[in-house]
Amino acid sequence: MQRPLRFVLLALLALSATALAACGGADEREAKNAYVRGVNAAQNEFASNVSTVSGEITATSSSDEDRRTLERFETAIQDVVRKLRAIEVPDDVQTEHEQLTAAMGGFGDDIKEATTALRNPTTRAIAEAQRTIAMATQTVNGRIDSAIAAINSKLGSEQ
Secondary structure, three states: OHHHHHHHHHHHHHHHHOOOOOOOOHHHHHHHHHHHHHHHHHHHHHHHHHHHHHOOOOOOOOHHHHHHHHHHHHHHHHHHHHHHHHOOOOHHHHHHHHHHHHHHHHHHHHHHHHHHHOOOOOHHHHHHHHHHHHHHHHHHHHHHHHHHHHHHHHHHOOO
8 A cells, every 4th residue: 555655645745846936926926835835734744644554554454454544544635635625726726726636535535435345344345445445546646646737837837
């Protein structure tokens, strides 16, 4: 579980280099900088929570332990989505920010589905949960990359 999550976190970190040197009026620049700081604060907390949680699913952990771990991961995703929604977003990246937030929200929904599957831990349910997590991680990576690239492009285009 740790390797796929690294990609999610790296994609979120990509925003940290954006907009801090953007040209434009001081108010506009500060709004964009505040936005980037807000996204980075949300992702830093998410990264911290994920690094704690992600090492807990191991080859020797039980299905109940894995389910509890996924529930904690689901909570971390819900928290980052809530924080992303609370950020004041510059008008020129509103759509892209919504895409970023939706990507994380959808990822949370997929993790919830996998968690639910582990409540009745048959061999088939465990395999399905693993597939769900793998596919969800791959999907969210692409969506986050796309949203971050679009945000970076728009905020960076004013440099």
